[in-house]
Amino acid sequence: MASRRLDLNNAAWRKSSYSNGSGGECVEVADGLPGIVPVRDSKDPQGPALVFSAAGWSSFVSAVKGGA
Numbered sequence: 001m002a003s004r005r006l007d008l009n010n011a012a013w014r015k016s017s018y019s020n021g022s023g024g025e026c027v028e029v030a031d032g033l034p035g036i037v038p039v040r041d042s043k044d045p046q047g048p049a050l051v052f053s054a055a056g057w058s059s060f061v062s063a064v065k066g067g068a
Helices: 054-065
Strands: 012-015 027-031 036-041 050-053
Touching (some): 036 054, 050 054
Antiparallel strands (some): 036 050
Protein backbone atom coordinates (compact mmCIF):
# COMPACT_ATOMS: atom_id res chain seq x y z
CA MET A 1 0.00 0.00 0.00
CA ALA A 2 1.43 3.37 -0.97
CA SER A 3 1.60 6.04 1.70
CA ARG A 4 0.96 9.69 1.11
CA ARG A 5 1.69 12.73 3.20
CA LEU A 6 -1.41 14.35 4.68
CA ASP A 7 -1.15 18.03 5.65
CA LEU A 8 -2.72 18.37 9.09
CA ASN A 9 -1.25 21.80 9.91
CA ASN A 10 -4.66 23.48 9.77
CA ALA A 11 -6.64 20.63 11.29
CA ALA A 12 -9.03 21.48 14.13
CA TRP A 13 -7.78 19.24 16.95
CA ARG A 14 -9.79 18.52 20.10
CA LYS A 15 -8.91 16.49 23.16
CA SER A 16 -10.84 13.27 23.52
CA SER A 17 -13.39 13.24 26.32
CA TYR A 18 -11.84 9.93 27.37
CA SER A 19 -8.39 11.44 27.94
CA ASN A 20 -6.87 11.52 31.39
CA GLY A 21 -7.76 14.87 33.03
CA SER A 22 -4.49 15.11 34.95
CA GLY A 23 -2.40 15.91 31.89
CA GLY A 24 -1.22 12.41 30.99
CA GLU A 25 -2.43 9.93 28.40
CA CYS A 26 -4.17 12.58 26.31
CA VAL A 27 -5.45 11.77 22.85
CA GLU A 28 -6.55 14.42 20.36
CA VAL A 29 -8.63 13.86 17.27
CA ALA A 30 -9.16 16.15 14.28
CA ASP A 31 -12.70 16.70 13.10
CA GLY A 32 -14.05 17.79 9.73
CA LEU A 33 -11.92 15.65 7.42
CA PRO A 34 -14.25 13.56 5.23
CA GLY A 35 -13.75 9.82 5.57
CA ILE A 36 -10.77 9.94 7.95
CA VAL A 37 -10.02 10.60 11.61
CA PRO A 38 -6.46 11.68 12.49
CA VAL A 39 -5.40 10.91 16.08
CA ARG A 40 -2.33 12.22 17.92
CA ASP A 41 -0.72 12.45 21.35
CA SER A 42 -1.54 15.87 22.82
CA LYS A 43 1.81 15.91 24.63
CA ASP A 44 3.59 15.75 21.26
CA PRO A 45 1.49 17.86 18.83
CA GLN A 46 4.35 18.11 16.33
CA GLY A 47 4.81 14.36 16.36
CA PRO A 48 3.17 11.82 14.10
CA ALA A 49 -0.57 11.31 13.81
CA LEU A 50 -2.28 8.03 13.10
CA VAL A 51 -5.01 8.26 10.47
CA PHE A 52 -7.96 5.92 10.65
CA SER A 53 -10.90 5.49 8.34
CA ALA A 54 -14.02 7.08 9.79
CA ALA A 55 -15.71 3.67 9.89
CA GLY A 56 -12.73 2.09 11.64
CA TRP A 57 -12.57 4.86 14.24
CA SER A 58 -16.32 4.59 14.86
CA SER A 59 -15.98 0.83 15.43
CA PHE A 60 -13.08 1.40 17.84
CA VAL A 61 -14.99 4.02 19.86
CA SER A 62 -18.06 1.79 20.03
CA ALA A 63 -15.94 -1.11 21.28
CA VAL A 64 -14.32 1.06 23.98
CA LYS A 65 -17.70 2.38 25.10
CA GLY A 66 -18.91 -1.22 25.26
CA GLY A 67 -16.04 -2.24 27.53
CA ALA A 68 -13.99 -4.20 25.02
